[in-house]
Amino acid sequence: MDPIFLKVLIGTTLLASSAAVVGAFSYLKGQSLVGDAIAHALLPGVVLAFLLGDGRNPIFLIVGALISGLIAHYGIGYIQSRTKLKSDTAVSLVLSTFFGFGIMLMSLIQRSGQGQQAGLERYLLGKAAAITMDDVYVFSALAVLLMVGVGLFYKGFQLMTFNEDFASAIGLPVPLIRFTFTVLTVLAITIGIQTVGVVLMAALLITPSAAARAWTKSLPTMLLLAAVFAASSAITGTYISSAIPKMPTGPWVVLVLALFGFGSLIFAPEKGWLAKRRRALANQKKTVQENVLKLLYQQEERSEVSVVLSTENMLSIRAMQPEKLRNALRDLKRRLLVVEHGSGYALTELGRSEGRRVVRLHRLWELYLTERLGMAADHIHPGAETMEHVITPEIEELLVKELGNPELDPHQSPIPYEEA
């Protein structure tokens, strides 16, 4: 394999996954923007380190970035504690001031005609292809440091993120935990911006966690998933940019990461868009089916014998989309809740019990609305039409108990209970 390619691959993968693990805690703390601010704020430190020393020495630049980042971080905290400014104001204030100062320093170097300035530009937009072997060693060391740091401070970071007051109350060294977290964040950003640049860095910190959070509810799993997403994006991005000439790596890494992010928002179980859509559709189907059972039950209630209704009969009693009605009847037949009799449908014993349940919930809810919410009897029907499909057996039990096993609904219709 091409040694340059391999270098870039290892470098980007390491830094992307370690940045993702550290960024997870910022994400959970709801401080996604702080990473962005620090990334911008590193610039003056990097440029000053460049001016004062050997511009090609990664350690020197990292120290410069670290100092600059820490000043910015504590600056944000100081502004927040000493003024009444909202935190987003404090963050953007520091971000723009530091970044502006950094750009000014950069143009000073440019004007003084130092040839090295070309090396500085990579901090703005990132230049993965410029990674040297020295960089790879430093990145690897830092990535290991970050992982070990998070592992060591796991309990501290977890509690600091979830409930900082409690952490202080039980005597954990919260300032030390916060300082460590800040140093790790700044280090992650420092190595990150060399690949993707200041502007795209926030994506590397936050997107993997946002994607991972959609799939899991456990913090360790979330950290692992975030690292995996980040590493896969780094590998894919590096491949794409090496396959197509003159393609930058950083933006590709971030774009692939965005795919993971949006993909998770769409496909994740429970919270994903598709899962929500599926639930909504299932409930729509359930509603139509229950309405059919209710309709049949009410006809039986009225005529006091079992009835057979054709689809036309049903449509003349209740407005429904014929297509949806046919689908509902098909499903009900399969669930053995109705049977076909000639050209019509009748309830099975099971279906009758379901229909009775829906009618019961409807009438219970109507009674609740008049008794507890003081609504007039002519206003309660529409609400009950919806609630009869929503109320669970648990809530039904509560309703019955709270209303004291009522016999009649507000319209004096009997509330049909299951015979014992």
Added chain:
Amino acid sequence: MEKSIEVHNLTVSYHSKPVLWDVDFSLPTGKIVGIVGPNGSGKTTMLKTIMGLMKPDSGYTEIFGQPLDKVRERVSYVPQRESVDWDFPADVMDVVLMGRYRKNNLFRRISKEDKRIATEALEKVNLLEFAHRQISQLSGGQQQRVFIARSLAQQADIYLMDEPFVGVDAATEDAILQLLREMKNQGKTVVIVHHDLQTANEYFDHIVLLNTRLVAAGPKEEVFTKELLQEAYGGRLTVLSKLGDLISTEEFPLREPEFKENKPEK
């Protein structure tokens, strides 16, 4: 009787506006104590200052006659339920285990003993079957019980709880109350921030009536009188709140820096 908590001449401010003004009282051990007062009367601030989460402008607090740092493991703190994000990726057990975190085990793994104690705590609040339930899926009452289980897992002698009865159902309220009485019978001290006057008389043995300044502190029979309640709930003292505004807007210090009022050396 030994004093559980002593609050000495405490003044605390928030954004340089005093929320507690020269508050001075001490609490007995082995009692259920209510810190009672209207909204914004400094109850939570009182608790946070005792727990060292807010720095007083003057005065000090002591627990069992010692500064907090000396007795930290004997004190447990239950913050307001709404002060945390319940969407955090953790299950019930994860949160209760946090009660076992200590300064000296911060870098160590959770031990079997920790897990055993956490399980016991969950059993006491009747949430054992929910041990692996996501905290985001709990009802308000269940969340409150998780916080109390975390606190029990600390195995402390004093428990400071911030509004544990807010937003919980009647069944949980009874369960919590019964638990508190059990704790009292074991000689523990429970201090509860509470804003509901209706129930205060029934719940507590000892009451601290607060409205920025101390209105009264003592056994409930002495404190729960019409006159004192009216004083606490009858609005703030105009002079105090005017002075507070002035100090805040005009950048006066609450104490002159040269003025030292520290605890006398023993």
